[in-house]
Amino acid sequence: MEQYEAEVGGPVRHAVHAHASATDGRTPGRRNDVNEIIGYTTGVFDMFHIGHLNVLRRASERCDRLVVGVTTDELCVARKGKSPVIPFEERREIVASVRYVSSVVAQSSMDKVGAWHLHRFDRMFVGDDWHGSDQWHRYEREFGDLGVELLYLPYTVHTSSTLLRQRVVSEEAVS
Template sequence: MKTVITFGTFDIFHIGHLNILRRASEMGDRLVVGISSDRLNFNKKQRHPVYPQQQRMAIVSQIKGVDEVFLEESLEKKAEYIRQFSASVLVMGDDWAGRFDHLQTLCKVCYLPRTPSISTTSIIEVTRSQII
């Protein structure tokens, strides 16, 4: 069985999230998704997610092709998560290109192109500007 693993915040779920999960699931027999904890998201982006981690995990777990979700506590634990789930492929968006190449000793690392013109951050910024 070929297990694919990917990671993300998956806040304000949008078509870009769906696209990367669909493409990742097509790369193997099983897809495991690490959902960034609220604390990790704040450390990465200096803002709290709109939806708390348990709600984001519930949403992603219901997406067709996703077999398992877990809470990602640290970016530095990617190797540990790869081993824990016996992943043979790590999929990340191409905005992370090169950042996880050192993990190629554990599994294949694949950076997929992001969906053009969509991001959670831009959705939040547009929404905020329309409210003010």
């Protein structure tokens, strides 16, 4: 079942599971030790742009503390076949400097449930461009079993690192 929440910039889709229950004694959506909601999102964050900022802002508005996994250079090469323009340490520092971000961790694996075991977040935020994919349907079920809420945030369609890279290449070709 999905719920929709109106917001400037588009709806946020919530993957809600009636069978959700925490397996470690936590109340779903709440951390008993400090009574705060921990959010988690990931990304390459190469050539940081307004779309990245929008995701981080929207995610931070829906949790008390936002942990961001910045994809390592090695994982980028393994997944996309190319290195990011900006090296990992610089991307990590850029993301860490954003006021919406509480802490930054290295994302060296695409295993989001494995990341939950490390960081014990209550909400996972992902761009709505992933909504409906087989991979994220599986995560909806797995996170539901762990009591983790999965929220799909509006994707900023007018800009992306890929579009920026293409623009730079086309302008260099004209010069």
